[in-house]
Amino acid sequence: MSMLATPRETALSDSATLSELVEAQGIRFVLATFVDMTGKPCAKLVPASAVGMLERDGVGFAGYAAGSIGQKPSDPDLITLPDAASFTPLHEIKPGLAMVQCDPHVDGVPWKYAPRVILKSVLARLAERGITAKIGAEAEYFLVRREASGALAVADAKDASARPCYDARDLTRMYDHLTEVSTILNGLGWANYANDHEDGNGQFEQNFEYAEALVTADRLVTFRYLVQTLAERRDMTATFMPKPFTDRTGSGLHMHMSLWDGDTPLFPAPDDPRGLGLSPMAYRFVSGLLAHAPALSAVVTPTVNSFKRTTAATTASGATWAPRKATYGGNDRTHLVRVPDGDRVEVRLADGSANPYLAMAALLTAGLSGVDAAADPGEPGSGNADLPPTLLHAVEALGADPVVSGALDAAGDGVAAYYAQVKREEFLAWHSQVSSWETDTYLTAF
Template sequence: MEERGIRFVRLWFTDVLGSLKSVAIAPAEVEGAIAEGVGFDGSAIEGFARVFESDMVAHPDPSTYQVLPWRQAGRSTSRMFCDIRLPDGSPSFADPRFVLKRALEKAANLGFTFYIHPEIEFFLLSSLHPPVPLDQGGYFDHTTLGDGTDFRRDVITILEQMGISVEFSHHEAGPGQHEIDLRYADALTMADNIMTFRVVVREVAVSQNIQATFMPKPFSEHPGSGMHTHMSLFEGDTNVFYDAADQYNLSKTAKQFIAGLLHHAPEITAVTNQWVNSYKRLIGGAEAPSYACWGRANRSALVRVPQFTPGKMSSARIEYRAIDSAVNPYLAYAVLLNAGLKGIENEYPLPEETEDEVWRLTDRERKAIGIRELPRNLDEAIRIMDESELVAETLGEHVYEYFLRNKREEFAAYRQQVTPWELERHLGTL
């Protein structure tokens, strides 16, 4: 810190809904913060504590230390992610990072390391109210798109300066919509990286006098923003999803993991798609999935098995396509992991592959081949989650109860709103 002239160190953590929280300390306080933590009022943080049990302590994780490149010289700032604990040193069950750590520990006890590779979509806007796309580009367009031409390059440059590797970036299908894919990392590192990614995207946007949003579906007429997530399990250096003898190069473990995801998909959807707006994206007819099925080339499926790269067994993986980019990544990756592990532990059988575009089938045809629909809205999702032992065990009682309560309140507020669509359709005719 002395060599780089660091003036401030920001301690980062997230609330239950995935909003980033931060407190700045001076470099002279870092040693004490690492040894003893930094106390704060947990009752002021969404979902952390009630007033009479409010004292909490943020303990910085030194392995996450990085300089924030966008801060100017003379005001140089770095950051560390924190684990949240109670005053007696025990983990806070309200800490989303601890929820994911607990799921990863379960996987580790079975011999597995969980790796993640997300494709993160977002919109760039020239105006926020009303939302106006920054450009009129389309999928993979390489054209002069105005102010956003260098945006992705600038974001990637900062990410790489912070030790976050990027695999791909391109313009997405919607006007003003972009995608940046982060390189594989273990799930905890990746959840931290996603939180950092959102900050970087917004910081670069502000520096260019534009707006960035991770809202799942800001435009009715354009595709929504997802965060398709590629997943694999390793035992040491061995990818346990790979089997050279299988026609799909999928091991028994991989098939059971997929079966677990499909079986538990409806009950985890409230976590992977936690906003009222998330369900405007999960509508049939686009690449966002509406039904719990799997396939290889089928991009209407909830779980896709990407084509295996010959001679590269580490590339064997599966892709979960429902999750959106406004998610709390710590909670989402915890429920996805535990759903897959449940399939392995109980040896769930893998259903037949679905080759059809699922939304073109009739309800009777889908029922006949055993394909279940994902929840159609947040209310339906939380009702299913309310009955889920898997989600309750994964999140822990505190986070589980708070999450359900918060989402019920969100949907109740949404139900009271009169939308422009209703006014346009009915005001003059009813």
């Protein structure tokens, strides 16, 4: 018999306390989790006997040691307080294990550098306007192994065809891994509705139903943990790195976004004269996304490796499936913003390295800036603005964009500047390394 929670049981998290959920689910230990700005999951393992203390007092972390989250070694501890609504039993990972997402605080105040705190601040601004954001996310990843030489290789050696996308044979060889993930997602009530082989050898995608923005962000953090943990059991590595292979398609984190007033969707308009089924508000939202695309790149494509995906000329399969210009259109996967249906817009810029909380905060803020400005994106397919070619260019664009910087500063000033400096240092650390490409190209060239 499965020890997974049923959808009915997980729904209790809306009203039940964490202690009640732990007792009802037979939980022995809880991963009290938060992420730093890079998206690294940080946690302490709290026994069920101490969950009451966790609820009351939180649990402390040395923030500087945890990662990029705005702290120095001399700063007070981050005290993370759990959000019972995010409680997720993970019996299939370890019997009696659960995960709960937490909000870091310092000196009793929500920590302005904490990504979850930032997204909650942006969502609070939306709530003041009577707006709810709902988001679905397509999280692509590769299953890989290290060869004896140290080289990275696709985990399934037989997954080597030139056009592997949707190949039933490649999919079936990973059946055990994919179905285990699917079973867990459905047991949690996330409604996994498709699992497929993507365009790159060794690349997969497993979809679950959209939800309110914070719920989807929390689920993405848990999803990555699940996929990586289950892959390790089979001696594989699941990587959300945007471009692990030079000649293959990169991994995106496509965001399907919509705004709602209660139960009323604000994006659909069947009488849209442009034929995409979008309301004037939706077009204005798209305009905001396109206008701020360069600065958004620093947040939704946040690594040096990200720009190997967005600047790729082609791949072995013949397409990159990543936008190269800030354009929008209908059911056309070459655009930065695709409109598959009139009820939502799909942002195809974000990649697997994006921190889901920061990405959603920035995208929603940029889109709403277009709504407030009553901006118009022009006809579908129009616009030809280039995206930044490197992380450093994107960071420079972020510094010049008060709207996207304002999203990162939603919980307090100084966060955007800190984030930009972290990313600038990341770029320069990479740039200072002498690569094999350089020695191959220059060693005897002069």
